[in-house]
Amino acid sequence: MRVAYISARLAKKIGFSESSLFDLISYSLLHDNGVMASLRKMKDKGVTISTDSGAVEAMPLHCIEGEKNLANFPFLMKRENVILYHHENYDGSGFFGIAGNKIPIFSRIIHLADLMAIWYSSGMGTDQVMDSIVQNVHMFDPDLCEAALELSANVEFWLDLNDMFVQRALVAMQPKVSREFDFRKLREISQIFSRIIDAKSPFTGSHSRGISEKTGFICQYYEFDEQTYWQMRVAADLHDLGKLIVPSSILDKPGKLSRDEFRMIQAHPYYTRKILERIDGFEEITEWASNHHEKLNGSGYPYGRDSSNLDFNSRILACVDIYQALTEDRPYRKAMEHRKAINIMKDMAAQGQIEASVTEDMDSIFSGVMN
Incomplete structure (x- = not known):
C-alpha cells in the first residue's frame, strides 16, 4: 500500500489522468506479485533465498514471473512490461539494461516509490529518505526525483505513510471507477491470485488449480447453470486466499504442528472470508x-458450522478440498492413490463429517482419471 500511495502521489504531481492513475495504483499494489513464484522456483533448484526485502528485490526472476501473472488482468488500459521493468535504473544499470525514457513511465514511478517505501519501512527518517534519493539520483527519472523531493517537504506526506493512515489515504486518492464483469471474466482475475496462493509452498504448487478443475467437473456432472459454474470456479481459486497470511515455515513443516501453529492454519478460512466479503456481488462465493x-x-473450523448452515455448494468444495489434499504430496506424507483417498472420505461421511452423496459421485467421476 505504501508503494501504491507514493506512486499515486508522484503521478498526481506530474499530471496523470484519472484512468492512468487508477491503473498505476493497480500495478503498484501488484508490483511484487511474482515474488512467491520466484522464491519457489529457486527453492526447487536447491537455492534458498532469504525472504527479507533486500534479497527479494535483488531477484530479476520475480519481475519476469510478475509480468506473466498479470497477462490477463483487466486494467483499464494494458501497458507492456510495467512489472518486468519496475527495477530498471534510469542510467541503464538495472536487471535488463533498459535506460531513460525507454523504461515505461509506470515502471519508473513504481521503482522510485518502491525504494522510498523500503527506506521508510527500514526506519529511515524523512531527511534520510530524501538524502537517499539525492545520493542515488542516477537511478531515477529526474522529473520524478524533483516531484518526490517536493512531496517529501510536506509533513502530511509522511504522516499518511503511517500504518494507521496509509490505507485510508490510498483509498481517498483512488479514482472511483465502476466496471461490470461476468463471472467467467472474473475467473481470469481469480486465477492470478490462485497462482500466487499456490506458489506459497512447494507442497501446494497446484492445490487451488486442482481444486478448481475438479470442481468444474463436478459442477458439470450436476448440470449447474453457467453462472453458478463460474462462481464455483472462482470460489475454488480463492478458497485458500487466507493462507497468504500463514508463515511458510508452518505450511512446509514436515513434523507435527504445535497447538499455536495449528491454530494459525485453522485461521486461514477466516481470513479468506474477511477478504472476500468486502467485494460486492461475492456473497455466495464468499x-x-x-x-x-x-x-x-460441527467439528470443523473456523466457525464450527453444521449441516443446518452449510449449503450444497459449500459441501462440494469441502469434499473436493479433502480429496485434492489427500491425493497430493505433503511435507509429512506422499500422495495417496484414488481408492485410498475415497475410502478415507467414505469413513468421514459415515461419521457425519462430509456429504456422502458428493463423495460417492466423486468416486464415480474421478475413479478412471486419478488411478
Whole structure:
C-alpha cells in the first residue's frame, strides 16, 4: 500500500489522468506479485533465498514471473512490461539494461516509490529518505526525483505513510471507477491470485488449480447453470486466499504442528472470508470459499458450522478440498492413490463429517482419471 500511495502521489504531481492513475495504483499494489513464484522456483533448484526485502528485490526472476501473472488482468488500459521493468535504473544499470525514457513511465514511478517505501519501512527518517534519493539520483527519472523531493517537504506526506493512515489515504486518492464483469471474466482475475496462493509452498504448487478443475467437473456432472459454474470456479481459486497470511515455515513443516501453529492454519478460512466479503456481488462465493474446512457435524473450523448452515455448494468444495489434499504430496506424507483417498472420505461421511452423496459421485467421476 505504501508503494501504491507514493506512486499515486508522484503521478498526481506530474499530471496523470484519472484512468492512468487508477491503473498505476493497480500495478503498484501488484508490483511484487511474482515474488512467491520466484522464491519457489529457486527453492526447487536447491537455492534458498532469504525472504527479507533486500534479497527479494535483488531477484530479476520475480519481475519476469510478475509480468506473466498479470497477462490477463483487466486494467483499464494494458501497458507492456510495467512489472518486468519496475527495477530498471534510469542510467541503464538495472536487471535488463533498459535506460531513460525507454523504461515505461509506470515502471519508473513504481521503482522510485518502491525504494522510498523500503527506506521508510527500514526506519529511515524523512531527511534520510530524501538524502537517499539525492545520493542515488542516477537511478531515477529526474522529473520524478524533483516531484518526490517536493512531496517529501510536506509533513502530511509522511504522516499518511503511517500504518494507521496509509490505507485510508490510498483509498481517498483512488479514482472511483465502476466496471461490470461476468463471472467467467472474473475467473481470469481469480486465477492470478490462485497462482500466487499456490506458489506459497512447494507442497501446494497446484492445490487451488486442482481444486478448481475438479470442481468444474463436478459442477458439470450436476448440470449447474453457467453462472453458478463460474462462481464455483472462482470460489475454488480463492478458497485458500487466507493462507497468504500463514508463515511458510508452518505450511512446509514436515513434523507435527504445535497447538499455536495449528491454530494459525485453522485461521486461514477466516481470513479468506474477511477478504472476500468486502467485494460486492461475492456473497455466495464468499460462503462457499470460506466454508471449505467446516464439517456437517460441527467439528470443523473456523466457525464450527453444521449441516443446518452449510449449503450444497459449500459441501462440494469441502469434499473436493479433502480429496485434492489427500491425493497430493505433503511435507509429512506422499500422495495417496484414488481408492485410498475415497475410502478415507467414505469413513468421514459415515461419521457425519462430509456429504456422502458428493463423495460417492466423486468416486464415480474421478475413479478412471486419478488411478
